[in-house]
Amino acid sequence: MTLAHVLLPQRLEKTYTYFLPPTLVHLPEGSFVRVPFGSREKVGILWRKEESAKEETSFKIKEVLVGMDVPALPEKLRRFAAWLAQYTLTPVGLVLKMVLPKDEHLELLPETFLWTCHPPLKPLTPTRQKVCDLVARDPYHTSAHALGMCAGVSPQVVSALEKAGVLSKAPVLDGDEGQGEPDLKGTPAVLSPEQNAAAKTLCHQVEENAFCVTLLDGVTGSGKTQVYLEAVAKALSKGRQVLILLPEISLTPQGIARFENRFGVSPLLWHSGVGPSAKRKTWHRVLSGNPCVVIGARSALFLPFSQLGLIVVDEEHEHAYKQEQGVFYHARDMAVVRARLERVPLILASATPSVETVVNVTLGKYTCLKLTERFAKAVLPTIELVDLRVHKKTGGPRRWICDPMVQALTQNLAAGAQSLLFLNRRGYAPLTLCRSCGERVSCAYCSSWLVEHRSLDILMCHQCGHKQKRPQACPSCEAPDALVACGPGVERLHEEVTALFPKARVGMIASDQGSVQLRQDLLSDMEEGRLDILIGTQMIAKGHHFPGLVFVGVVDADLGLCGGDLRACERTYQLLHQVSGRCGREEVPGHVMIQSFAPDHPVMQALSAGDRDAFMTAEIDARRLYEMPPFARLVAFIFSSTDEKSVEEAARAFVHRAPRTPGIMLMGPSPAPLAKVNRRWRWRVLAKADKTVKIHPFVQHCLRQTPMPSKVTLHVDVDPYSFL
DNA sequence: AGCACGCCGACT
DNA sequence: GTCGGCGTGCTC
Numbered sequence: 204m205t206l207a208h209v210l211l212p213q214r215l216e217k218t219y220t221y222f223l224p225p226t227l228v229h230l231p232e233g234s235f236v237r238v239p240f241g242s243r244e245k246v247g248i249l250w251r252k253e254e255s256a257k258e259e260t261s262f263k264i265k266e267v268l269v270g271m272d273v274p275a276l277p278e279k280l281r282r283f284a285a286w287l288a289q290y291t292l293t294p295v296g297l298v299l300k301m302v303l304p305k306d307e308h309l310e311l312l313p314e315t316f317l318w319t320c321h322p323p324l325k326p327l328t329p330t331r332q333k334v335c336d337l338v339a340r341d342p343y344h345t346s347a348h349a350l351g352m353c354a355g356v357s358p359q360v361v362s363a364l365e366k367a368g369v370l371s372k373a374p375v376l377d378g379d380e381g382q383g384e385p386d387l388k389g390t391p392a393v394l395s396p397e398q399n400a401a402a403k404t405l406c407h408q409v410e411e412n413a414f415c416v417t418l419l420d421g422v423t424g425s426g427k428t429q430v431y432l433e434a435v436a437k438a439l440s441k442g443r444q445v446l447i448l449l450p451e452i453s454l455t456p457q458g459i460a461r462f463e464n465r466f467g468v469s470p471l472l473w474h475s476g477v478g479p480s481a482k483r484k485t486w487h488r489v490l491s492g493n494p495c496v497v498i499g500a501r502s503a504l505f506l507p508f509s510q511l512g513l514i515v516v517d518e519e520h521e522h523a524y525k526q527e528q529g530v531f532y533h534a535r536d537m538a539v540v541r542a543r544l545e546r547v548p549l550i551l552a553s554a555t556p557s558v559e560t561v562v563n564v565t566l567g568k569y570t571c572l573k574l575t576e577r578f579a580k581a582v583l584p585t586i587e588l589v590d591l592r593v594h595k596k597t598g599g600p601r602r603w604i605c606d607p608m609v610q611a612l613t614q615n616l617a618a619g620a621q622s623l624l625f626l627n628r629r630g631y632a633p634l635t636l637c638r639s640c641g642e643r644v645s646c647a648y649c650s651s652w653l654v655e656h657r658s659l660d661i662l663m664c665h666q667c668g669h670k671q672k673r674p675q676a677c678p679s680c681e682a683p684d685a686l687v688a689c690g691p692g693v694e695r696l697h698e699e700v701t702a703l704f705p706k707a708r709v710g711m712i713a714s715d716q717g718s719v720q721l722r723q724d725l726l727s728d729m730e731e732g733r734l735d736i737l738i739g740t741q742m743i744a745k746g747h748h749f750p751g752l753v754f755v756g757v758v759d760a761d762l763g764l765c766g767g768d769l770r771a772c773e774r775t776y777q778l779l780h781q782v783s784g785r786c787g788r789e790e791v792p793g794h795v796m797i798q799s800f801a802p803d804h805p806v807m808q809a810l811s812a813g814d815r816d817a818f819m820t821a822e823i824d825a826r827r828l829y830e831m832p833p834f835a836r837l838v839a840f841i842f843s844s845t846d847e848k849s850v851e852e853a854a855r856a857f858v859h860r861a862p863r864t865p866g867i868m869l870m871g872p873s874p875a876p877l878a879k880v881n882r883r884w885r886w887r888v889l890a891k892a893d894k895t896v897k898i899h900p901f902v903q904h905c906l907r908q909t910p911m912p913s914k915v916t917l918h919v920d921v922d923p924y925s926f927l
Numbered sequence: 928a929g930c931a932c933g934c935c936g937a938c939t
Numbered sequence: 940g941t942c943g944g945c946g947t948g949c950t951c
């Protein structure tokens with residue numbers, strides 16, 4: 204009897220065992236199967252087959268119902284899912300859920316396939332030739348069976364041809380062909396000698412087709428994208444698939460145009476904004492092995508590529524790659540794992556690489572390619588620090604831009620050049636305070652302040668999204684008209700700038716302002732010189748190329764430094780460096796002004812001196828000294844419950860029962876810095892392990908021996924990035 | 928995820 | 940007395 208161990212895309216730790224009926228024994232592992240589960244039927248993956256004489260089990264074994272007409276999940280992908288599950292301490296079934304499209308989409312299989320005939324290695328037999336001739340005349344057929352019928356041969360011939368790699372099929376849906384065959388004779392970019400050398404190395408790696416990780420470390424504006432697109436072209440020319448990960452998809456029409464110019468086709472996009480039918484199409488295409496390029500957010504890492512040839516992680520240092528709900532994983536790190544399992548090269552691109560990546564370069568695990576010149580003779584901007592302790596006073600009350608910055612803006616406007624003001628804070632004011640009793644208006648469901656959004660005339664919680672009207676009287680002391688807005692957000696900054704420069708064309712961008720289209724229009728306006736001043740949050744810090752931008756003002760450089768996060772300095776440096784890099788990308792040299800209350804801080808000093816390497820070295824030394832990642836491994840345990848008391852008890856019990864293990868240190872329990880979010884109280888415990896100690900067995904042991912009270916949920920975050 | 932089983936409040 | 944709330948636990 205053949206047993207089928209089937210994995211279901213649900214929160215399940217293990218596979219379920221079924222009998223594989225004689226009609227289905229040929230199904231390979233990885234096949235999609237339909238199985239009875241409880242009172243209903245479910246789609247799952249034949250994870251493992253097992254031959255067994257007879258089986259005595261405590262449960263009754265049901266039979267696999269049918270196999271589905273979907274190609275089996277590649278073995279490498281299954282291994283990736285299993286690896287990720289054990290590393291992140293997530294039920295495998297949950298990981299599988301990220302791999303599979305929605306159940307209902309699976310059932311709607313593509314009706315028609317586009318068949319492609321590849322040059323055969325050896326001469327074809329007459330029967331096989333018939334099939335290839337037919338495909339050449341008419342490439343659209345529903346299934347292998349139908350194709351065989353049309354050609355007057357048995358379906359086995361078609362399958363044999365598929366297996367031999369002579370024939371391949373790609374799903375065609377809704378009559379829309381989507382991404383066609385890439386045209387590699389498109390216009391290759393004109394590269395500088397430095398870019399060219401880097402591109403050559405990357406292309407060589409693609410050619411070798413072995414696992415390796417390369418950091419593409421290029422200053423802002425050095426044309427990293429053009430360089431890695433050459434490697435992408437190389438992979439495509441070999442008939443392979445490419446995955447390009449971006450931290451968040453803010454791909455402008457210009458960005459897509461650049462891609463289309465190079466390859467003659469649009470990339471396949473994969474992110475939360477892509478509709479279900481496009482996703483289904485992409486998912487099937489990728490599984491069918493059709494050469495294509497997917498540009499996606501972190502979830503694209505779970506697509507079932509069957510011919511992967513290259514992975515690119517752009518803006519490698521971005522924290523948006525860390526997912527902190529559902530399955531807790533870091534897409535950059537998991538991309539390394541996937542590339543290793545797929546045995547393909549991986550490119551990490553950044554102008555401000557993460558400490559983790561730089562350490563891996565120094566250890567020789569990753570190689571590094573540097574791009575030191577800005578493209579087309581542009582030079583890096585000068586960076587000037589403004590000490591707010593000195594200049595604040597002259598600004599007067601409720602002024603967020605100090606005199607030197609006002610002067611710089613005035614001059615820049617007079618010169619007809621563009622300016623950008625960066626403030627990483629949405630809304631009008633981060634705090635509403637009662638002048639009478641000192642009450643700070645906070646969220647009913649979270650331990651956080653409500654942020655005023657004046658354009659929407661509301662107070663909003665940035666933790667849970669709760670919105671309420673701005674109260675007339677203080678909610679605490681009921682004093683009327685005593686509430687005042689404290690501190691600036693981009694909206695308020697916009698107010699000040701328009702008051703200061705009434706004639707200037709001023710635009711503002713924040714993730715909560717207007718529609719996607721509106722924001723894209725604003726970006727285009729800026730790119731094409733229809734704006735004088737653009738104000739924005741970190742949405743404008745990355746990736747954009749504003750040819751006419753000469754001045755960048757950082758309104759509050761200290762924002763990211765508070766909070767005691769292990770990576771606060773690194774993140775602040777990266778963010779400010781990235782914004783600075785927006786200006787001076789053409790002939791006119793750029794100028795950056797940074798307002799700070801702590802201009803002596805190493806981050807500010809490093810920025811103004813333009814000494815990234817010294818900053819990185821100091822940061823790495825500090826991490827080593829304090830035995831922090833990447834020189835140690837962290838695992839965070841987050842306890843949460845609507846009941847304040849039971850969370851604390853659970854967290855304390857957990858630490859109390861955890862075994863003392865050499866090389867592993869437990870910190871906490873302590874209430875989370877944001878003690879309550881969405882009506883749930885949170886406590887945290889942090890485990891730190893020496894690199895020499897395996898932390899997973901320890902964590903598993905802890906989890907097994909501490910039964911959670913049902914009211915309390917526990918999240919485990921391996922390699923945490925957020926400490927809130 | 929569903930869908931069962933199971934123990935406490937407002938209806939005919 | 941019953942209907943039904945959704946809390947907890949199982950599905951090969």
